[in-house]
Amino acid sequence: MSNLKFYIPAVAFLAIAGLLWRGLYLDTRTLPSMLIDKPMPSFALATVDGEAVSNIDLPDQIFLLNVWGSYCLPCLVEHPTFMRLSEEGEIPVVGVNYKDRNELAQDWLETNGNPFSFSIEDLDGRFGIDLGVYGAPETYLVDSDGVIRYRHVSVLDETVWQEEFIPAITELRAESN
Amino acid sequence: MILRFNSCFCALALLFVLISSEQTVAQVDTFEFDNDVQQQRFRTLSDELRCPMCQNTNLSGSTGGVAEDLRREIHRMILEGMSDREIEQFMFERYGDFIFYRPRLTAQTVLLWFGPIIFLLIGGLVARSVFRRAREVGETEVALNDDQKARLNKLVGNK
Numbered sequence: 162m163s164n165l166k167f168y169i170p171a172v173a174f175l176a177i178a179g180l181l182w183r184g185l186y187l188d189t190r191t192l193p194s195m196l197i198d199k200p201m202p203s204f205a206l207a208t209v210d211g212e213a214v215s216n217i218d219l220p221d222q223i224f225l226l227n228v229w230g231s232y233c234l235p236c237l238v239e240h241p242t243f244m245r246l247s248e249e250g251e252i253p254v255v256g257v258n259y260k261d262r263n264e265l266a267q268d269w270l271e272t273n274g275n276p277f278s279f280s281i282e283d284l285d286g287r288f289g290i291d292l293g294v295y296g297a298p299e300t301y302l303v304d305s306d307g308v309i310r311y312r313h314v315s316v317l318d319e320t321v322w323q324e325e326f327i328p329a330i331t332e333l334r335a336e337s338n
Numbered sequence: 339m340i341l342r343f344n345s346c347f348c349a350l351a352l353l354f355v356l357i358s359s360e361q362t363v364a365q366v367d368t369f370e371f372d373n374d375v376q377q378q379r380f381r382t383l384s385d386e387l388r389c390p391m392c393q394n395t396n397l398s399g400s401t402g403g404v405a406e407d408l409r410r411e412i413h414r415m416i417l418e419g420m421s422d423r424e425i426e427q428f429m430f431e432r433y434g435d436f437i438f439y440r441p442r443l444t445a446q447t448v449l450l451w452f453g454p455i456i457f458l459l460i461g462g463l464v465a466r467s468v469f470r471r472a473r474e475v476g477e478t479e480v481a482l483n484d485d486q487k488a489r490l491n492k493l494v495g496n497k
Binding site: 287 | 390393403408431
């Protein structure tokens with residue numbers, strides 16, 4: 162009995178050490194989105210091309226919502242992936258041009274190519290706040306009912322597409338069948 | 339000369355400590371409020387809310403784009419007559435518990451709030467049992483009976 166007592170501090174120490182060890186490797190930079198399983202926030206804004214858009218203009222199928230800006234270098238890194246997705250018609254991509262300047266955004270699209278069905282122009286970042294955006298690039302997966310189902314923060318390259326988005330989309334498609 | 343150099347060094351070191359321990363300087367905003375109460379509320383809220391982009395800076399101390407936008411939103415909401423609680427709820431719905439430096443009391447944060455008290459209680463209980471045992475040992479086993487006293491006296495050579 163007294164032997165057992167002797168081990169209590171050691172066991173407690175190991176348990177706490179294990180917990181803290183795990184904590185060292187937790188990703189605290191990526192915030193979980195609060196909008197998962199919530200409908201897209203309502204908006205009535207203009208596109209980068211100057212046309213009025215609101216929620217009814219969103220695709221009525223599963224689509225990606227990509228938050229980008231001409232100032233954002235990682236956006237350029239993930240750009241080829243979105244170009245491929247839209248060229249191959251794999252999934253529609255809607256852009257949110259986040260806190261940019263219109264002429265810079267237009268230049269960027271002209272220079273690098275435009276993978277977006279349209280880009281919602283969020284000049285002051287107000288729509289970004291409703292989405293819970295904390296910095297471009299971010300990409301949201303939205304289902305055919307306009308409900309946000311997944312968010313990826315930072316670069317969405319082919320690896321992220323294969324490992325995170327394909328499974329999530331497959332699951333969504335299976336769900337709606 | 340050496341003495342003077344030393345005291346000069348000490349003063350510099352002290353100054354450095356004072357400067358570095360100062361809170362991060364708040365960003366200067368040009369928001370206007372109807373009264374001082376509103377301004378004070380703005381200050382408190384942007385001090386207690388955390389910038390989502392920058393891990394460990396509050397909204398008032400951050401130059402981050404999001405922090406700037408959120409300060410503007412707080413200003414707007416205060417002028418629109420929203421309560422502190424409503425403003426906090428607005429932030430929570432978009433950025434979650436992360437935004438609060440003082441986390442809300444929920445099932446997930448119970449341990450965070452009461453963990454220290456629980457550990458203090460455990461420590462107190464352990465300490466109490468250790469002290470009690472020490473006292474019991476002191477009272478019972480250490481007290482010698484007459485035979486033992488006689489033996490002890492013999493051993494140390496007392497008559």
